[in-house]
Amino acid sequence: MLKTYTYPEYAYRQSEEQRTGTLKRHPVVVIGAGPIGLTQALDLAYRGVPAVILDDNNTVSVGSRAVCYAKRPLEIWDRLGLGEEFAAKGVQWKVGKVFFRDELAYTFDLLPEDDHKMPAMINYQQYHLEERLVKACDESPLVDLRWKHKVLAIEQADDFATLTVETPDGIFKMEAQWVIAADGANSDTRRMIGADFTGQFFQDRFLIADVVMKADFPTERWFWFDPPFHRGQSVLLHKQCDNVWRIDFQLGWDADPQEEKKPEKVIPRIQAMLGKDVAFELEWVSVYQFACRRIDQFRHGRVIFTGDAAHQVSPFGARGANTGIQDCDNLSWKLKAVLDGAAPLALLDTYHEERAYAADDNIGHSTRSTDFITPKSRTSLRLRNAVLELARTQAFARPLVNSGRLSTPTPYLKSSLNTPDSEAFAGKMRPGTNCADAPIQRDGRPAWLLNQLGRGFVLLSFGPAQPVTVGGFTAEVLEVGKDIIDTKGVLTQRYDGQPGTVYLIRPDQHVAARWRRFDAAQVQAAMRRALKLQ
Template identity: 55%
Template sequence: MRNALYNFAYRRSPDQDARAPVRHPVVVVGAGPVGLAAAIDLGQRGVPVVLLDDADRIGEGSRGICWSKRTLEICDRLGVGEKLVAQGVTWKLGKVFSGDDLVFAFDLLPEEGHKMPAFINLQQFYLEKALCDRVGDIDAIDLRWKNKLIGVEPHNDHVRLKIDTPDGPYTLEAGWLIAADGARSTTRDMLGLSFSGVTFEDKFLIADIKMAADFPTERRFWFDPSFHAGQSALMHRQPDNVWRIDLQLGPDADIVEEQKPERVTERLKGMLGDIAFTIEWISIYRFNCRRLDRFVHGRVVFVGDAAHQVSPFGARGANSGIQDAENLAWKLAAVLKGEAGPSLIESYERERIQAADENIAHSTRSTDFIAPHSPAERQLRNAVLGLAPKADFARRMINSGRLSVATVYDTSLSTPDESGFGGSARLGAPLPDAPVRRKDGTSGHLLDNIAGEFTLLYVKNGAAPEVPDGVMSICLGEDLIDSEGVLCQRLDASPGAAYLVRPDHHLAARWRHADGAKIAAARRRAMGRAG
């Protein structure tokens, strides 16, 4: 089995020698992908962050492997996107089999002109290492390994924390505490909070194996294959000649027996035949589809698996968590800088609970299709699979895990359209990417040119609209050229049209003709203030 790939040294902090607890604007608990992303986003915005983790290493098992286009766009803004894509295995095709027969195939990004691919497969420890390296570039982040949270005491304007270290415990204070400490969140337990939702009984085996195989780079999912009769199977390629295999075991599987290497080897030989392989990592899990009733508790904010859990089919766990971090970071930075009131943090809860509920609903439907609860449900599923090769409606009913996409927020932060818009851009959704050419003649993509602040995109048409403080502006036709005609199509752009983009790249407002008053009112609304 693979051991930890990366180890980090514990260092004593000056806070441990202070005579009174030191207060920091933000403390993040948990240096996994979500906590690291939150810290980097805040640090890039000039907010000092203390990031605590009770371990001193990363790399025990690949865990999450599928990273979505939206997550890669976020990581690109955080400074690691291109590195992840270069290191990962890019894919966008999926195939679904019934028995050993192909039922249908799908393309997750059929249109061209996006910088980031539909998905990459990359072991989670590589993503965490890239984020840890990025943390080292940002002076505003103090990452403390072997700092274990052992006490949480909420107050009206701060949270007092007790931290254990190899040198003994110490106390510090956080103006805001971000709990990114995972499915077994210590923070959640200490506050006496619990999840609402469902734990499914079916058990699944995850095995990461190393083998030299020429299978195509695509997602393959089987219902009732000959090599694993009556159950389902999933296969993904990862870097380093490592392959992820998921095998459904049923609710009565013996966890101890099924994790024995000889038992896993037997199952995998039935699937792979004579191909030589070595086992890198084994785990068994059950689905959870559940969340906290609220994500914000005073000055404590929950993100990622500490706030919600879904099944791994559909790649909705870590991807959703990184999107939590992005939604929260710009809002918390605005509150700390006095640009917005606490109601903006409440909007984090509304928007990300919406996202969590969507993910839980998709995940639950996937689980119900993959592991039917009754003979009648199984019979219906098999009928759908039988019809799928010749009926489009049946193909749409097959659910092997609806893959992660960004949530289109439906909240009061968006300004309703004053006139109709077509194209693929949608209010509340991330702005679609497109190829562009800059003033200096260099080529790039739209999202590369939008920093993490409010941005007005407007189409050249005489005088530029008045732009209020706190909004940068980009003129389409001068600052950026729609080099392939794709951008204007996706925005349904016309002369004089304007688009207000939030710091997290979600579209907040758009007009056929804008003026300074409309833009200022839309920004106030997006900041949680009355229009």
């Protein structure tokens, strides 16, 4: 039990197919009601696809888990109507400080530019986040969230899967055109399917101590290398909601997890850090190890893997849940197109192409962070300490300091869905990149660009253009200066919006193509490419 939070208990309900003994085939069944599974179902519902969520528990995640959520996942949740609420309730921050021994090495800013709707980061305990996502699922007529439903087996046919499910009322079977496995790092689904999960385990152990205290530390990320209160190791400090502070202590390879969790071991560590006069209470204590690894294929027949069921990274850099939410964003529109018969299975296979690429990028960042935080040799330690010494006074050394590169989206620059540029553009909005937000005006009222994107394909134009239809998709025109007003010039600057410029934006708010003038045939070809119709 936690001092600051009471866990809800959700009611088990017998489904109609259980009561009647009817074998029903659902478009999508999601396994796992964590942040990824809940977001996946809500995103599918946003696109008009009904989804059933099965979870073998009947509450939100227990203990201290994910806490940091980055700007891109917040933008995705904002598309689902939840981003503003999360940003308001979470602890917003963008400044990080790195200390070496007893001195400040340097300070960084995750979002140095203005004019973004969502903050760089929020800290928001996972149980709060999940509880709100559960409420949103309960409010959606297209989401059927079923607690105390444990999947025992999955049998696959060419065009559907059969799930054997255990409930308090016994065992029954249900069918799904598609199964999405969002059941976490220890995924039972992965084991049932026999999917390979390979990568690197790290031996170092870390202690999470969530403490309740009223402290005057700023809402920043503080990371210490070799501090005087924890010599030879590292420490991380974050503020959460409810006056709860997350402290991570590196323990080393030989630490005994059971021994290190005892209050008589934990409390002196915290007192050494905060001072004996600072009053606090322990909220949660655990010891963890971690791995950097991923599944061989994100789709195995009719079963698709997301989140920690598909990939794992170290906690440094807040890449776990943030990466999983972006999996959902990538998958939903593609699955909708395939279910509707508007795109071939080849489009669904680009989920693996793009998100495995992102997972490998995140694993690379995560592995490098871990190697810097926990040097494996005396030479590596000397090199790291030299970098930290130089970072105090030399700007060139600061990018080399790696206390966890904070989560940023991986652009799909090499995706087969992109249409390459044929002319020169300035800025970052290359094909495969998620769209940058910008303040605008629409219908005489202040608004944000991203809130105009995300339903279907959009032609963001800086001059006259016409809607283009391919199959069941129509790319509607959003003309700057006509449909929306670039009130501060930020939109034009970020998109290098010279007169006549046109961007084709995917349903997941990623750039598919861009040109310096509108050409319906070119747009049609780019849409066909983005849908794998050619």
